[in-house]
Amino acid sequence: MSKNKEITGENLSPMFSGIIRHYDLINHVFTWGMDIGWRRKLVDECLKLKPEKFLDLGCGTGDLAVNVTRRADERLQVSACDFSREMLAAAARKARKAGVDDKILFIHADAAKLPFSDNYFDCVGISFAFRNMLYKNPAAKDHLAEILRVLRPGGSCVVAETSQPRHKTIRALHHFYVRIYVYAIGLLISGDSAAYKYLTESTLNFYGPDELKKIIIAAGFKEFFYRPLFFGAAGIYRLLK
Ligand SMILES: C[S@@+](CC[C@H](N)C(=O)[O-])C[C@H]1O[C@@H](n2cnc3c(N)ncnc32)[C@H](O)[C@@H]1O
Numbered sequence: 004m005s006k007n008k009e010i011t012g013e014n015l016s017p018m019f020s021g022i023i024r025h026y027d028l029i030n031h032v033f034t035w036g037m038d039i040g041w042r043r044k045l046v047d048e049c050l051k052l053k054p055e056k057f058l059d060l061g062c063g064t065g066d067l068a069v070n071v072t073r074r075a076d077e078r079l080q081v082s083a084c085d086f087s088r089e090m091l092a093a094a095a096r097k098a099r100k101a102g103v104d105d106k107i108l109f110i111h112a113d114a115a116k117l118p119f120s121d122n123y124f125d126c127v128g129i130s131f132a133f134r135n136m137l138y139k140n141p142a143a144k145d146h147l148a149e150i151l152r153v154l155r156p157g158g159s160c161v162v163a164e165t166s167q168p169r170h171k172t173i174r175a176l177h178h179f180y181v182r183i184y185v186y187a188i189g190l191l192i193s194g195d196s197a198a199y200k201y202l203t204e205s206t207l208n209f210y211g212p213d214e215l216k217k218i219i220i221a222a223g224f225k226e227f228f229y230r231p232l233f234f235g236a237a238g239i240y241r242l243l244k
Contacts, residue, residue, distance in 0.1 A: 015140075033189070037232075038131075045130055046067065049126050050074060055079060056082075056125055058124045058127045063130070064094055065093065067083075068098070071128065094109060115145040115146055117149045119153045121152050121153065122152075123154075124153050126158060133162045137209075157243075159242060164237065165209055173234050185203055189202060211235075227241075227243075228240065228243075
């Protein structure tokens with residue numbers, strides 16, 4: 004896609020397809036490697052629920068699906084879904100390397116229209132794709148409705164996502180860091196200014212936990228749990244159906 008085209012909720016798929024080559028590296032550089040621990044915590048939270056059917060939604064390069072599969076017992080059925088074919092191919096490569104590709108079902112689909120029956124999954128995991136599904140996205144309500152539909156009653160959607168530190172000074176420092184460092188590094192490594200402009204802007208303006216809770220409860224979830232990571236720069240959320 005054109006590097007100057009403005010990215011919105013409606014043209015995200017080609018943007019993600021365009022930044023795959025350096026995607027994992029850039030995430031580690033942005034977070035000084037902390038995302039590795041955050042991702043591990045997300046896997047822990049998902050497995051704690053002892054699911055039998057698990058979906059990695061917006062799987063990207065497949066980290067969550069691969070690590071859940073590696074650590075779970077044989078009975079867990081894992082599906083991984085993304086609307087970027089290129090991301091799905093990268094996820095399949097990662098799964099092959101880890102020796103778990105035959106245990107994951109890779110599905111090309113949009114989160115707004117998931118090809119699964121009602122109440123199918125015990126757990127839906129979303130790793131740093133929730134912001135893309137909600138932020139300035141005209142399909143935000145459809146995404147939440149679909150997650151709710153495919154979860155069984157009592158099932159949970161567990162999310163790791165950027166957040167907003169509650170403390171004013173920490174929030175200001177965090178925003179300064181994102182504005183200056185994240186945009187510059189993303190641009191330097193990937194060369195895609197539109198993509199990193201979108202990622203910077205959406206990170207700066209995404210909901211904090213209190214706003215997000217209202218949206219999640221209004222969408223029909225029963226409970227919303229939040230656990231801050233690194234002073235609230237990110238968080239792990241659990242949305243209970
Ligand atoms: C920021 S990346 C995160 C990827 C991966 N989960 C991770 O932890 O690194 C967001 C991913 O979500 C996918 N995505 C965003 N919106 C989506 C939607 N509506 N339906 C399916 N996939 C979506 C993108 O294609 C991209 O691969």
